[in-house]
Amino acid sequence: MKRHDQFEKFTHEWLLSYSASGKTIYCRENCSGCCHLAVHATYPEAIAVAEALTEPQLQKLSSYVARLKKAMQELTNLRSYLKKHRQELGPCPFLDAQGSCSIYTIRPLACRALLSTRPAAWCTVDFSELDHWDKQAYESGLDRQVVAWPTHYVAATQDIGRELENTLLISMQRERGWSLSGNFAVMVWLEKKAQLSKDNAAITQQVRDIVTAHGLNNHLLLNFTGDS
Numbered sequence: 075m076k077r078h079d080q081f082e083k084f085t086h087e088w089l090l091s092y093s094a095s096g097k098t099i100y101c102r103e104n105c106s107g108c109c110h111l112a113v114h115a116t117y118p119e120a121i122a123v124a125e126a127l128t129e130p131q132l133q134k135l136s137s138y139v140a141r142l143k144k145a146m147q148e149l150t151n152l153r154s155y156l157k158k159h160r161q162e163l164g165p166c167p168f169l170d171a172q173g174s175c176s177i178y179t180i181r182p183l184a185c186r187a188l189l190s191t192r193p194a195a196w197c198t199v200d201f202s203e204l205d206h207w208d209k210q211a212y213e214s215g216l217d218r219q220v221v222a223w224p225t226h227y228v229a230a231t232q233d234i235g236r237e238l239e240n241t242l243l244i245s246m247q248r249e250r251g252w253s254l255s256g257n258f259a260v261m262v263w264l265e266k267k268a269q270l271s272k273d274n275a276a277i278t279q280q281v282r283d284i285v286t287a288h289g290l291n292n293h294l295l296l297n298f299t300g301d302s
């Protein structure tokens with residue numbers, strides 16, 4: 075995908091200059107702490123993954139979507155959704171048994187953009203459960219020039235990632251009259267099951283109706299932009 079290439083070029087240059095200043099990014103192979111977070115991506119990225127999905131991957135994905143749908147019945151706000159996702163839903167369904175991303179070359183921008191300026195253990199900490207002093211110690215050690223405060227993840231890569239996501243959504247909106255962003259795994263599952271991208275005539279309301287029929291029309295999971 076062209077946007078992914080643009081992102082990789084930017085990140086490569088950014089990383090060179092960051093390490094030249096003597097600083098470290100802690101992301102490593104088989105380090106999957108951030109794969110326990112809810113991943114927010116765009117529908118065009120989900121289409122690319124749905125097209126490449128294998129049967130075992132689809133089974134894992136379907137089981138995740140079933141667990142998520144059940145969990146959503148009790149969740150009313152973003153905070154509780156993110157917390158439950160991190161603590162109870164298990165890792166991303168595309169994470170393999172070795173702790174590697176099974177769709178690495180086509181993973182979304184949101185995953186590419188998350189670069190950690192702290193050792194891996196920090197990526198699995200639930201900050202809402204830290205006491206005041208631990209939180210203060212954590213925040214005082216952050217490099218405010220670099221991170222997306224108050225997280226320890228690099229801001230520049232997230233900014234460029236969001237910009238590129240917007241261009242994907244604008245193109246989709248222009249071509250189809252609707253676009254969708256939200257929970258990445260849910261969108262891959264929807265594309266695989268309902269093939270929303272295959273129906274060129276579909277308008278926003280029809281797409282919404284299909285999403286509703288699958289029990290997934292929830293603003294915490296999916297965000298539409300469209301003509302209705």
Ligand code: SF4
Nearest residue numbers: 109166168169175185
């Ligand atoms: S898509 Fe890959 S990198 Fe992104 S959260 Fe899932 S397993 Fe991790």
